[in-house]
Amino acid sequence: VETVTKVFYVDNVSAAHKEIIDRFNKAYSGNIEIVPINLPFSKFSTNERKELLTRALRSKSNQIDLFTVDVIWVPRFARWCQPLDEYFPVNERSKFVKSVLNSCYYDNHFYAIPLYTDISVMYYRSDIINRLPGAEEIEKKISRSLTWQEFIDLHKRLKENGLNYPFYVFSADHFEGLTCSFYEGIAGLKSKVITKDSVNLNSPGVKKTIQLLSDLVNKYKMSPPEVIKFDEYQGYQYALKNDAVFIRGWPGFLTQYNTVLDNAQKMKNIKMAPLPHMAGYPPKFVYGGWNFMISKYSEKKKEALSFIRFALREENQKILFKIGGYIPVNKDVYKDTLFMTENNELNNYLKFMENGFHRPYRKNYTRISDIISYYLQKAIQNQTSVEEVINSMQRAINSDETVIK
Structure with a gap:
């Protein structure tokens, strides 16, 4: 046999x-x-x-x-x-x-x-954008990658037109998805902070990136405070349920989750686009x-x-x-x-x-990533200043500190 x-x-x-x-x-x-x-x-x-x-x-x-x-x-x-x-x-x-x-x-x-x-991507609800004057031109710009400033201005335009939906959902739980948003910011600003041998977070690019991620929630109110609880799947769920206009995600959202996330009608109106970028720098996707x-x-x-x-x-x-x-x-x-x-x-x-x-290939990468997402989340929760967050990250990475989840 x-x-x-x-x-x-x-x-x-x-x-x-x-x-x-x-x-x-x-x-x-x-x-x-x-x-x-x-x-x-x-x-x-x-x-x-x-x-x-x-x-x-x-x-x-x-x-x-x-x-x-x-x-x-x-x-x-x-x-x-x-x-x-x-x-x-x-x-x-x-x-x-x-x-x-x-x-x-x-x-x-x-x-x-x-x-x-x-490759990281952004999704958006074209049916909501289409309710704005000049929607066709806006969609063209979205498809080419908006600057973060244009993205912030678009949020204002939606509000001025009475479209008060959650604007941008990204994953800000203490996990790798949040670290990816951090790396996109610093890569877009050409900040080399983590190499094979060293980690130096004291750079303007790091400060600007952390400030932006915090401001999306706290200053501009573009992202709901709940994002600190979301991994990608929970972000998708929230975005569909609450008619979020933009979502940071990964390819396959529309195919892998269409049976789990019971929102067929809304799914039909979702289009894919590149993530926003800093003015004067190229868009970067992890x-x-x-x-x-x-x-x-x-x-x-x-x-x-x-x-x-x-x-x-x-x-x-x-x-x-x-x-x-x-x-x-x-x-x-x-x-x-x-x-x-x-x-x-x-x-x-x-x-x-x-x-x-690519994110940095290091044997201890996951430890560094855990530390970055842990302190980054504190900045997004507005618990501490950006400078303190950077100092805490650097100190934890340089010591043998492990982040308790």
Whole structure:
């Protein structure tokens, strides 16, 4: 009797992931079975997912074979994972979109394989904007990226026209999503504050960014105070329920959440646009995405690799995009002109990616990120001055301080 090898795979198992898993299990029936362990974004924030994975791997458990990590976690998880250099030679790696490859290396070894990439975006309610005089011109400007000042002025115009909706929802809970907004601000202002070897937060760019994030809530009243409780999913929920005009998010909002967030009518009026930027500087968008890693304690590495290769096939990358809105990492998808014509938003993502940037790759990145989001949230809550926030961040990063969640 043939025994089936069961591979335990931890991820946010969306409908798109499930389709790929089902196709694989059918193709390898009687031989390999992928058993998904679902940690959905609707129930677990990225930080909670990181903690659960860390705990399981620290205990050297062989109950997890394969999992995905936020691209920025690769250095953190490398110690528990199998290097993949010998399985994916350099010529094979060249099949991946170049921007994602950086995130797969740690310590000169190839530790991770991209499943999909991501780029931060903004969504807006075109039906609300269309109630303004000169709406067509406003939408054109939005699609090119407004400056923050133009964004602030647009908020005033809406209020003057009696459109008193929450204006801008972003995720300001103590987690990675808030840190991303911080990095976009400083990258847009060309402030290099975190390198491989040092962290120096005493720069005008850092001050300006923290001040802006605080002012959105406290000075301009453009963002509701509730944002300090939101990860992305909770932000989406609030924005739809309360008719927010603009939302910071990630690709796939319209496809991944259309069944969970029961607002089909409102969803139809949502358009995608680039995030605002500081006048005189280019817009900057943070790269996200999730990479496969294989536990070094797994006894089913070969079978896990079979699934990774399967998920990366051109037809399966297209399925991930069509069902889940996940941006493909296989270059061949972008060579299919018919597919690109039929899926024009992919061209928009490619445009955004020209201004994309990666967060710093450091082994202790998650610790630094936790400290930044913890103190940043205090500034947004107006609990302390921007200068104090910067000093506290710098002091905590330079010491062995850990932020208690």
